[in-house]
Amino acid sequence: MTRKEMIAFLEANCKELDVKKLQFERMIHALKLEEAATEAASA
Numbered sequence: 368m369t370r371k372e373m374i375a376f377l378e379a380n381c382k383e384l385d386v387k388k389l390q391f392e393r394m395i396h397a398l399k400l401e402e403a404a405t406e407a408a409s410a
Contacts, residue, residue: 368376
């Protein structure tokens with residue numbers, strides 16, 4: 368594997384990780400909203 372190929376591979380992996388991170392952040396946010404709604408409904 369050449370350096371250019373390695374750079375391209377790492378950049379692609381980095382983009383995939385960014386997408387996964389965003390998905391996790393959205394899931395966390397949705398869960399927090401659900402939790403807040405549940406707490407508000409039971410109050």
